[in-house]
Amino acid sequence: MRLFNESGHGAKPATIPPATPxxxxxxxxxxxxxxxxxxxxxxxxxxxxxxxxxxxxxxxxxxxxxxxxxxxxxxxxxxxxxxxxxxxxxxxxxxxxxxxxxxxxxxxxxxxxxxxxxxxxxxxxxxxxxxxxxxxxxxxSALEQEAELGVLEGHYEALSRREREVMALVVMGLLNKQIAGELGISEITVKAHRGQVMRKMKAGSLADLVNKAARFDQAHAGKR
The missing domain is CATH 3.40.50.2300 (Response regulator)
Incomplete structure (x- = not known):
């Protein structure tokens, strides 16, 4: 699964549309x-x-x-x-x-x-x-989705480079031990990064995190 672009740039601030169309x-x-x-x-x-x-x-x-x-x-x-x-x-x-x-x-x-x-x-x-x-x-509906995507991108921008790497592997379904082997770090460190990813991405569960990544990828599929 492709995830966010590495820079995390391009996020738009969430906007509450005026009442009058x-x-x-x-x-x-x-x-x-x-x-x-x-x-x-x-x-x-x-x-x-x-x-x-x-x-x-x-x-x-x-x-x-x-x-x-x-x-x-x-x-x-x-x-x-x-x-x-x-x-x-x-x-x-x-x-x-x-x-x-x-x-x-x-x-x-x-x-x-x-x-x-x-x-x-x-x-x-x-x-x-x-x-x-x-x-x-x-x-x-399109503006609401765009605003939600802007919030999601803002959350992603708050991640460190290592947290982004961990997140990419987490949503691919790798276990902490496998992620540790992939990145050459300890399992305890993976757990710490994983916790930070969940907090910064406002994800309530692994399924929620995977869902957020999928929504981002779908929205940006045509821009890659």
Missing amino acids: IVFVVDDDISVRESLDALIRFEGWQPETFASARDFLAQPRIFAPSCLVLDVSLPDLSGLDLQKLIAADRIDMPIIFITGYGDVPMTVQAMKAGAIEFLTKPFDDEVLLRAIRHAIERSH
Whole structure:
């Protein structure tokens, strides 16, 4: 089993998202932006509207439940191009595509790249609102998982190099005697390091420690 990277870097602080979700809208038609702004605001969410993909990209990332209502046809980057640019680091922001001339290949491309909905104008307000609610639920879950991962990485960073080595062998299922042989240290020292690992990682049991390691590996599998 691969465990944490040796440096332990890259942890983000746990963040408690604001109560009001944010719905980003990118559409070059001002009448659409104004209409969606009013609709989103009426539902109690916070709208943030942009006339182009580049305007949206200039906005710093906000750690809050959110989604993106994105027009396919834009004056600079297309909606599909913008989706490609932000797919890797904005998994907490589901995308809902809107377009005036959707076709099957375009829809398939967007959905395969992770979009949760593809609506053709004109669409019913309730259909869009239902998609936004679903997107915000997904965003909230993704942010919670990211915050939990940040806490987990913070715990790992508190371990010494030797404690990290012991932890890696513990989660592989090695006994204290075997770990001692692997690292060339005494069994008593292994027990001491193991105790520190359990304390610093806030693990209540061996199964809990293995679970934390597996969760970290799963979250970072695509980054290695």
